[in-house]
Every structure is written in structure tokens, then in C-alpha cells.
Amino acid sequence: MNVVTRIPSCIEQREPPVFACDAMLGGLARWLRAAGYDTSWKADVGDWELVRLSLREGRILLSSDTGIFRIGIVRDGEVPALFIPHGLTKQEQLVFVLGRLDLPLREPRCMACGGPLAEVPKEHVRERVPPRTLAWLQQFYECRRCRHIFWQGTHWRRIANQLENARAVPPEGDS
Numbered sequence: 001m002n003v004v005t006r007i008p009s010c011i012e013q014r015e016p017p018v019f020a021c022d023a024m025l026g027g028l029a030r031w032l033r034a035a036g037y038d039t040s041w042k043a044d045v046g047d048w049e050l051v052r053l054s055l056r057e058g059r060i061l062l063s064s065d066t067g068i069f070r071i072g073i074v075r076d077g078e079v080p081a082l083f084i085p086h087g088l089t090k091q092e093q094l095v096f097v098l099g100r101l102d103l104p105l106r107e108p109r110c111m112a113c114g115g116p117l118a119e120v121p122k123e124h125v126r127e128r129v130p131p132r133t134l135a136w137l138q139q140f141y142e143c144r145r146c147r148h149i150f151w152q153g154t155h156w157r158r159i160a161n162q163l164e165n166a167r168a169v170p171p172e173g174d175s
């Protein structure tokens with residue numbers, strides 16, 4: 001069963017939940033956006049800035065820094081936060097977060113800026129996508145905010161598979 005302390009009250013606040021990643025978790029931030037979750041990330045964000053942002057915007061704070069969990073309002077659960085274990089790949093971090101909070105994969109958002117994506121016809125991306133990708137994929141998306149082009153390649157399928165596997169095996173209690 002998914003045993004998660006503190007987090008559910010926040011999920012009720014914002015649906016779907018939104019996240020704030022610490023400076024070390026830029027890769028996770030990109031993958032959370034790809035999984036459809038609005039996620040903020042800044043390379044030079046300080047602990048307090050991150051805590052205040054989470055509080056102000058109702059974001060779940062994600063961090064691998066044990067120090068931040070000693071800050072009173074984080075420790076006391078006023079700011080919902082999830083500790084990301086060390087030594088995981090970006091994909092494993094994503095599976096960890098979605099698994100712990102029992103969240104589905106949603107419509108992908110832009111990995112670069114978190115903006116919403118719109119499907120665009122293949123002809124429109126011909127000049128902007130590697131020829132091999134163009135040859136074997138049919139669906140392409142453009143960020144409405146920053147105009148990046150995306151497609152669901154092999155990385156994406158690996159994540160989806162990992163996530164399904166993670167869901168098939170219930171986590172063993174709270175660790």
C-alpha cells in the first residue's frame with residue numbers, strides 16, 4: 001500500500017499536485033514536467049527561497065538535502081515535502097515520486113519550461129526533428145510557451161514501463 005505521511009492534505013489543495021525541486025534535482029524537474037506535472041526548478045535556489053516558494057504556491061517540496069527537512073515548517077509538515085533518496089537515476093527518481101504519491105502519468109508538459117504542449121502535424125516539424133525520428137514516429141508536440149518540439153521516444157517508453165512495474169509491486173511500508 002502507498003503509505004505516505006503529510007502529503008495527502010496538499011494533494012487535496014492542488015489537483016493535480018505541483019512541485020518545487022531543489023537545485024540538485026533539475027533532471028527530476030524535467031521528467032516531472034514530461035509526466036505532466038507543473039514543476040519549478042532554479043539552478044541557484046536557496047533552501048529558504050525553495051521553502052517559501054513551496055508555501056506560497058502550494059507546491060510539494062522535493063529535495064535530496066537532509067538539511068532542508070530540519071527547517072521547522074518542513075519538519076512539522078506545514079510545507080509538504082518528500083525526501084528523494086540518493087543514488088537514483090532521474091528516471092528512478094520520477095518513478096519514486098509518482099509511486100510514493102500514487103500519481104498517474106498525465107498529458108506531458110514541456111520539459112524545458114513546463115508549458116502546455118499542443119500536438120502539431122508532422123509536416124510542421126520536418127525541419128526541426130532528426131530524420132530517423134521523423135521516419136518512425138507520427139506524433140509531435142510543440143510547447144505553446146517556448147516553442148520547443150517534443151516527441152515520445154524510447155526514454156519515454158522506458159519510464160512508462162518502469163512506472164507500470166513499480167505499480168505492480170506495492171511498496172513495502174514507509175521507509
Ligand SMILES: [Zn+2]
Pocket residue numbers: 110111112113114115143144145146147148
Ligand atoms: Zn516550453
